[in-house]
Amino acid sequence: MIQPVADTRPKGLIETETLEVSIGPQHPSTHGVFRMNATLDGETVVALKPVMGYLHRNHEQLAEQMTWLGSMPYTDRLDYFNSMANNWAYALSVEKLAGIKVPERAEYIRVIMTELTRLLNHICLVGFLLQDLGAWGTPLLYAFREREKILDLFETVSGSRMMCNYFRFGGVRVDLDDKSLALAREITSKFPKFLDEFEKLLSGNEVLLARTQRVGILPKELAINASITGPMARASGVEYDIRKVDKYGLYGTLDFRVPLGEVGDVYDRYYVRVLEMRESVKILNQVLRDVPAGPFVAPEVKLRNFKVPAGDGYGRIETPKGELGFYLVSDTQGKLPYRYHVRPPSFINLTILEDMCLGHKVADVVVILGSVDIVLGEVDR
Amino acid sequence: MEAIETIRDAVVEAVSGAQVEIIPSTPAAAQPALLVDREHVFAVAQLFKEDARWQMDFCSCVTAVDYLPKDDKPGHIEVVYHLYSVARKQGPVVLKVRAPRELEQCRVPSLTPLWRGCEFQEREAYDLYGVTFAGHPDLRRILMWDEFTDFPMRKDYEPPADYEWEPTPHDSTLDRAKVAGGVVPPTALEEKKK
Numbered sequence: 001m002i003q004p005v006a007d008t009r010p011k012g013l014i015e016t017e018t019l020e021v022s023i024g025p026q027h028p029s030t031h032g033v034f035r036m037n038a039t040l041d042g043e044t045v046v047a048l049k050p051v052m053g054y055l056h057r058n059h060e061q062l063a064e065q066m067t068w069l070g071s072m073p074y075t076d077r078l079d080y081f082n083s084m085a086n087n088w089a090y091a092l093s094v095e096k097l098a099g100i101k102v103p104e105r106a107e108y109i110r111v112i113m114t115e116l117t118r119l120l121n122h123i124c125l126v127g128f129l130l131q132d133l134g135a136w137g138t139p140l141l142y143a144f145r146e147r148e149k150i151l152d153l154f155e156t157v158s159g160s161r162m163m164c165n166y167f168r169f170g171g172v173r174v175d176l177d178d179k180s181l182a183l184a185r186e187i188t189s190k191f192p193k194f195l196d197e198f199e200k201l202l203s204g205n206e207v208l209l210a211r212t213q214r215v216g217i218l219p220k221e222l223a224i225n226a227s228i229t230g231p232m233a234r235a236s237g238v239e240y241d242i243r244k245v246d247k248y249g250l251y252g253t254l255d256f257r258v259p260l261g262e263v264g265d266v267y268d269r270y271y272v273r274v275l276e277m278r279e280s281v282k283i284l285n286q287v288l289r290d291v292p293a294g295p296f297v298a299p300e301v302k303l304r305n306f307k308v309p310a311g312d313g314y315g316r317i318e319t320p321k322g323e324l325g326f327y328l329v330s331d332t333q334g335k336l337p338y339r340y341h342v343r344p345p346s347f348i349n350l351t352i353l354e355d356m357c358l359g360h361k362v363a364d365v366v367v368i369l370g371s372v373d374i375v376l377g378e379v380d381r
Numbered sequence: 382m383e384a385i386e387t388i389r390d391a392v393v394e395a396v397s398g399a400q401v402e403i404i405p406s407t408p409a410a411a412q413p414a415l416l417v418d419r420e421h422v423f424a425v426a427q428l429f430k431e432d433a434r435w436q437m438d439f440c441s442c443v444t445a446v447d448y449l450p451k452d453d454k455p456g457h458i459e460v461v462y463h464l465y466s467v468a469r470k471q472g473p474v475v476l477k478v479r480a481p482r483e484l485e486q487c488r489v490p491s492l493t494p495l496w497r498g499c500e501f502q503e504r505e506a507y508d509l510y511g512v513t514f515a516g517h518p519d520l521r522r523i524l525m526w527d528e529f530t531d532f533p534m535r536k537d538y539e540p541p542a543d544y545e546w547e548p549t550p551h552d553s554t555l556d557r558a559k560v561a562g563g564v565v566p567p568t569a570l571e572e573k574k575k
Contacts, residue, residue, distance in 0.1 A: 053524040060509075061534055099409025224438050224467050227498025240439075240467045313410030314442060314463050314473060325442050327461065330407065343442040343463075351501050380524060 018046060021362070025054045029132055029366040032376030036353075036365065043361045048354045052347075055380035063340040068094055068306055069169070071340065076163040078324075078342065079378040081121050084113040084154070085319035087167035092248060093315025093326035094169050098308045100301055105294040106171035107250050111287050112184055113157075113166065114317075115280045119191060120147045121320035122231075122273040122280075123198075125373045129270060130202065132370035133211050139202065146194055153183050169306065171297025181291060188284040195277060203271065212266040216356040216368035219264060226352045229345050230322025232372060235272040236264035242318035256283050269371040307334035321345040321373055342381060346374040382471050385413040391434070392417075396424045404477060414461070414475035422478045423490045429464055429474055430495055437464035437474055440492065443502035445510040447482070447536045456482045458512055460489050462499075482535075484511050491517035509534035 024035035033054035039047035059078070063071035075090045076083035088110055095102065102110075127143030151161040157180050158166040158173065166173050176184075202208055218228070223236040233240060241258045243251040259275035261268030308330040316325035322345025329339035349372050357365045382388075389401050392415065399421035406412040417425045429437040442463040450456040457479040465472030480487045491514035493499045503514045504523040511532035514520055522529065531538060 053522075053526065056524040058509075058533060096410045097407045099407075222497070225497045226500075227440055227496065229441075238467060240470075245470050309407045309409070311405065311407030311410065312414075312461075313406050313412055314475070315410075316441070323441060325463075327442055327444055327463070329446055339444075339446045341442070341444040343444075348498060348501060351498060 016042070023362075023365070025051075029369065031128065031370070031374055032379075034369075034374065034376055034379065036369070038357075038362065038365065040362065045357045045360055045362065045365060048357045048365065050350050050353050052350075052376075052379050055376045057381070059381040060340050060342065064337055067336060068308060069303065071337075072167065073163065073165040076165055077377055078344065078381065079319070079321060079346065079375045080162055081124060081375060082117045082320050083162060083164045084117040084166060085121075085317065086324060087164065088114055088249075089315065089317045089319060089324040090326050091167040091169055092317055093313065093328055094308065096315040097311065097313040097328055097330060098169070100170045100298055102170055102249075103295045103298055104292050105175075106296050106298075108287050108291045109172050109176050109296060110167065111250050111254075112176070112284065112291075113154075113164075113172075114319075115284050115287075116150050116153065116184065116187070118280045118320045119277055120150045121373075122277050123147060125273060125320075125370075126198070126202070126270060129266075129367070129370040130208070132366050133208065135207075139198070142194075142198060142201075146191070149187050153180060153187065156180050156183065168297055168301070168303070170301035171295070173297075175296045176291070181288065184284070185288050188281055188288060191281055192278070195274070195281075199274060203274065208270075209267065211364075211367060212270060212371075214263065215266045215360060215364050216371065217263060217265045218352060218356055222352060222355065223264070227348050228322070228352065229349070230318070230320070230373075231269060231272045231276060232322065232349050234258065235261035235268040237261055242316060242323055246316070248317060250287065254283050254286055256280075266367055266371040305335075308337075310334060312339070316343065319345065321375070321378070322349060342378075344378040344381060346372075346376075346378045347381075350374060350379065382474075385415070388435075388474070389415060392425055392428060395428050395432070396421055399425055401425070406475075412473060412475055414477045416477045416479065419478055419480065419489055422476065423492065423495075426462070426464075426476060426492050426495055429476075435471075435474065436466045436468045437472065439465045439467045439472075440496035440498050441465050441473070443492075443499050443506060445506040445512050445534075447510060447534065449536050450482075458482055458487055458510055460506060460512060462492060480512060487511055488513045488515050490515050491520075493517050508532075511535065 019040045021038045021040055023038055024030040025033040035051040037049040038045055075086040078086050123143045123146055127140035130139035154164055155161045158164040218236045220237045223233045223238050237260050239260055256279045259272050261272050310330055310332045312329040314325055314327045316323050324345055325343035327341040328337050331338040356368050385403055389403055392401050400418040402416040404414040404416050429435050440462060444461050446459045448456050460478050462476040464474040478489050480489050491503055503517055506512050507520055508522045508524050
């Protein structure tokens with residue numbers, strides 16, 4: 001750990017004042033159009049207010065004006081790295097309200113797609129984090145090389161690389177053929193070797209350790225109290241994974257562990273994600289072993305004139321960024337959602353950005369924000 | 382988790398004077414909610430957070446819903462809190478609180494002092510629905526811009542027809558036409574060209 005040189009000059013001789021700096025919204029380190037109003041004392045952050053809404057398009061109101069299925073493609077645009085996971089969260093919430101049973105094969109396909117999404121999200125996050133640290137190009141290049149393989153599979157299956165629009169109420173849109181399954185197995189079998197290489201490059205790297213250890217510490221109690229979810233919370237030692245707690249889909253029957261951090265600093269957030277990728281590979285190996293035959297979508301679900309009984313409900317899943325939930329209200333007609341609310345993990349994980357940044361240098365703010373893993377499509381909606 | 386009736390009875394017993402009503406969800410979702418009156422919602426939330434039976438230390442989702450007046454029933458804005466317990470791995474307890482739709486009376490107590498996670502979500506509900514959260518440390522708009530005056534997620538909101546209006550050179554021409562009674566008089570430059 002690098003210690004700052006102690007300031008031995010007598011105090012009070014030079015008059016100083018704090019400086020307000022607006023970081024963003026057009027700045028590469030903000031991962032989009034996010035802005036931070038930082039108050040600096042020298043180079044140290046003494047206050048930091050997040051400003052958001054530059055990408056606000058009232059996603060919720062759009063969804064309230066179209067049919068239930070009509071907003072499925074819009075969920076792709078929330079967190080455009082994880083369209084498959086967003087699809088699942090929305091499909092699961094509607095299935096919860098309407099009481100739709102999902103066939104076994106569809107459950108397998110859903111787990112395969114979402115765990116592949118987790119791999120690609122975490123690998124990109126590590127790449128971007130290193131980019132923020134100043135390691136221009138190299139880690140991100142390798143991350144994107146692996147991501148491309150997974151995106152190729154998504155394109156084969158769903159027809160689109162990023163905006164997949166693949167899930168349907170009661171299953172998925174098209175079946176997964178044997179060729180795609182073989183491709184998924186190949187990606188899964190080669191991924192650990194890549195991850196070993198990647199870790200060799202990064203995990204013990206002196207620059208990475210110096211810049212990330214004991215930086216941006218988030219205490220466990222604050223993480224729970226501030227509704228922080230996902231790898232962010234688990235890096236602070238909060239043992240809470242919705243895959244384990246709610247046991248939705250197949251996760252109740254699968255064998256995997258939940259990695260936890262000890263300190264809750266940026267390095268823990270990095271390393272928890274690396275370990276989660278290893279667990280995702282473990283999950284993928286289990287589900288890819290034998291995918292059962294059968295229908296890939298519940299046959300009783302009608303695509304046209306789909307209706308949901310009156311009432312409300314909240315469904316949530318563990319996406320790579322945290323808890324993505326949908327609070328939906330259906331009125332007596334049931335054709336359109338009366339209320340459609342997204343509980344976005346990136347948005348709520350920003351609540352404690354100021355707490356983590358206080359007392360650190362401006363350069364650390366960039367790293368801390370990078371470790372939160374935000375996507376502005378989801379923050380601003 | 383116990384049955385919702387048991388929870389309701391326990392809450393009514395612990396918080397004196399609280400009016401708690403059970404609101405059913407869809408039959409399949411089976412997430413019945415507790416509708417609490419505005420005066421006691423903070424005490425009820427605190428009970429859920431601190432009582433050893435529930436330990437709802439994690440407030441997952443906060444949002445508002447706008448119900449327009451229907452038939453002879455008055456409308457209201459409903460604020461919905463989804464509480465979970467990380468310590469006991471259980472939930473959700475759904476808390477609902479209602480406020481009138483009129484802006485001056487649309488006030489509910491903020492739960493941010495209990496759960497920091499409500500901070501941005503309550504700001505969002507204020508921004509989009511106009512619910513004032515009394516006791517919120519920093520209630521400002523969060524998604525819409527600061528100069529915006531309306532609350533766009535309300536069901537009776539109508540976007541202005543000219544919301545992308547900005548002054549153009551064309552406007553001065555229209556103004557001159559208005560003065561001249563509908564006919565656009567030539568500018569000085571056009572006169573010169575003649």
